[in-house]
Amino acid sequence: MKIIKLILYTAFAGVMTASLSVAAMGTYSAKLAGKEEVPATNSRATGDVVFTLSADGKEITYVLKVKGIENATAAHIHAGKKGSEGGVVAGLFAGPKKEGKFSGELAKGTITDKNLVGPLAGKTLADLIAMMKSGDTYVNVHTAKNPKGDIRGQISYKP
Numbered sequence: 001m002k003i004i005k006l007i008l009y010t011a012f013a014g015v016m017t018a019s020l021s022v023a024a025m026g027t028y029s030a031k032l033a034g035k036e037e038v039p040a041t042n043s044r045a046t047g048d049v050v051f052t053l054s055a056d057g058k059e060i061t062y063v064l065k066v067k068g069i070e071n072a073t074a075a076h077i078h079a080g081k082k083g084s085e086g087g088v089v090a091g092l093f094a095g096p097k098k099e100g101k102f103s104g105e106l107a108k109g110t111i112t113d114k115n116l117v118g119p120l121a122g123k124t125l126a127d128l129i130a131m132m133k134s135g136d137t138y139v140n141v142h143t144a145k146n147p148k149g150d151i152r153g154q155i156s157y158k159p
């Protein structure tokens with residue numbers, strides 16, 4: 001009986017460890033383009049964003065790179081499925097405005113529970129991760145010419 005209990009406990013601990021490491025692994029990313037906007041823009045800029053969840057699940061670090069963006073003013077994660085618009089849930093770039101044409105790293109940083117706003121205000125990173133995994137979030141880069149969004153990309157999960 002004791003042996004069975006020990007085996008069960010060991011198996012349970014193994015499952016817990018496996019699920020923890022699964023939660024911490026994988027990357028969340030998006031490719032941004034004008035045609036992904038709703039409605040589409042004729043922007044020829046592109047972007048690339050990668051999110052990495054820390055092992056303890058308490059921080060997401062991100063790097064947002066762009067190519068040929070003009071007068072970028074802001075960038076956020078928004079809630080919304082592909083083809084629909086939604087509110088901001090976390091900020092990525094808050095200015096100052098990048099004057100003129102810019103290619104390179106537009107922003108990088110860290111998101112924690114307290115950075116969540118709008119529909120996720122008061123919630124946790126686990127809620128944001130769940131939305132990212134189910135395709136319910138997108139990254140939007142705003143410019144002087146396209147204040148509602150110049151380039152956009154749906155965030156997807158790659159195990």
Ligand SMILES: [Cu+2]
Nearest residue numbers: 075076088140
């Ligand atoms: Cu935005």
